[in-house]
Amino acid sequence: MKIGINCFPTVGGSGIVATQLAIELAKEGHDIHLISYDTPFLLRTYRHPNITLDLVDILSYPLFKDIGAPYTILAGSKLAKIAEKSDLDLLHIHYAIPTGVSAYLAKQITNVPVAITAHGSDIHTLGVDPAYNPVISHVFDNIDGLSTVSEYMKREMEEKFSHNKDIEVLYNPIDIEKYKRIETKLCDFRIQYENNFVHVSNFRPVKNAPFIVESFAEVVKEYPDTGLIMVGEGPERKKCEDLANKLDIRDNVTFQGVRVSITPIYNCATALLSASNNESFGLTLAEAMSCETPVIAPKVGGIPEVIDHEVNGYVYDLGDNETLTRYMLELLDDPQKVRQMGTKGRQKVVDKFESSKIADRYVNWYEKILGDL
Ligand code: GMT
Numbered sequence: 001m002k003i004g005i006n007c008f009p010t011v012g013g014s015g016i017v018a019t020q021l022a023i024e025l026a027k028e029g030h031d032i033h034l035i036s037y038d039t040p041f042l043l044r045t046y047r048h049p050n051i052t053l054d055l056v057d058i059l060s061y062p063l064f065k066d067i068g069a070p071y072t073i074l075a076g077s078k079l080a081k082i083a084e085k086s087d088l089d090l091l092h093i094h095y096a097i098p099t100g101v102s103a104y105l106a107k108q109i110t111n112v113p114v115a116i117t118a119h120g121s122d123i124h125t126l127g128v129d130p131a132y133n134p135v136i137s138h139v140f141d142n143i144d145g146l147s148t149v150s151e152y153m154k155r156e157m158e159e160k161f162s163h164n165k166d167i168e169v170l171y172n173p174i175d176i177e178k179y180k181r182i183e184t185k186l187c188d189f190r191i192q193y194e195n196n197f198v199h200v201s202n203f204r205p206v207k208n209a210p211f212i213v214e215s216f217a218e219v220v221k222e223y224p225d226t227g228l229i230m231v232g233e234g235p236e237r238k239k240c241e242d243l244a245n246k247l248d249i250r251d252n253v254t255f256q257g258v259r260v261s262i263t264p265i266y267n268c269a270t271a272l273l274s275a276s277n278n279e280s281f282g283l284t285l286a287e288a289m290s291c292e293t294p295v296i297a298p299k300v301g302g303i304p305e306v307i308d309h310e311v312n313g314y315v316y317d318l319g320d321n322e323t324l325t326r327y328m329l330e331l332l333d334d335p336q337k338v339r340q341m342g343t344k345g346r347q348k349v350v351d352k353f354e355s356s357k358i359a360d361r362y363v364n365w366y367e368k369i370l371g372d373l
Pocket of ligand 1: 095120280
């Protein structure tokens with residue numbers, strides 16, 4: 001098939017999922033056009049001959065200085081141009097806002113079939129807001145296929161949007177060859193402790209990262225020789241650093257910034273910690289599980305579809321830092337449990353989220369969409 005995949009190029013989950021899918025489809029022999037405004041994160045270190053990168057032209061004008069270049073139109077023009085020139089079978093948009101609207105316009109111009117995958121805040125934060133909802137509902141109604149990344153998201157979309165589509169649930173794909181158990185030299189990351197917890201995020205307020213620092217401070221009272229490794233960058237990173245200073249645990253916490261490869265870091269963690277207020281799936285949870293690292297996260301959104309409580313990790317009630325602390329201590333007390341949970345986590349990823357299996361499910365979905373036209 002000839003498929004145009006559109007995504008954000010940043011380290012955010014929707015861009016990673018879209019690019020991982022593009023890579024798997026390219027490996028299977030499909031002809032992929034990846035359309036974005038910059039080189040997607042995973043393609044900075046990987047290229048495949050079946051993937052063509054098409055960049056959206058960001059054409060600004062002084063009159064737009066307060067609103068930014070009208071990206072919806074610029075992307076729409078690019079999508080229409082690529083669909084026609086490359087004779088695409090399908091345009092597949094990742095993250096409904098704003099390029100879901102661009103693809104809808106490209107469909108009006110060229111008649112190219114359009115599928116949209118909703119990822120998270122495009123639905124639960126922005127899409128439900130009346131400022132966006134009427135347009136997004138109209139787009140969902142008038143494109144050809146709609147999918148999302150968890151049963152939780154499917155329920156949200158059925159409840160909060162008016163549209164006429166069956167929504168396909170397709171979990172995040174994980175590259176199990178990249179995310180796996182390996183020997184890690186802690187000193188490579190200036191990590192001085194044998195036992196470490198890790199948090200990976202873009203430090204947006206939805207990730208609630210300061211809560212992790214607070215809970216970790218309770219653990220340090222019992223296990224002073226334990227580290228917390230914070231990976232990523234974003235608005236609340238500094239708040240976490242200030243909090244670590246205030247709680248007098250700054251020496252226990254390292255801030256690693258954005259890393260191209262996080263497999264070694266997952267591998268030196270007793271568990272991955274999340275405190276997100278909402279999470280449609282939780283890509284980093286599955287990446288850590290693939291590295292045989294247990295995961296501890298709140299019982300919100302799609303997280304209970306990823307973590308099997310007491311099997312490959314723990315879920316706790318959002319905001320309950322006593323329980324989060326208790327689970328961390330339980331794992332520090334029982335290394336055998338860490339190994340057992342890790343093995344079961346890897347098994348779940350291999351069975352349910354392995355990237356080539358997920359890509360095959362996407363292909364089945366594409367065929368169904370095209371067959372129904
Ligand atoms: O929706 C977002 O907040 C952004 C999006 C992204 O681009 O980072 O993340 C979402 O999509 C990921 C891939 O499907 C999911 O694994 C994340 O759970 C989800 N984030 C949220 O729902 C907060």
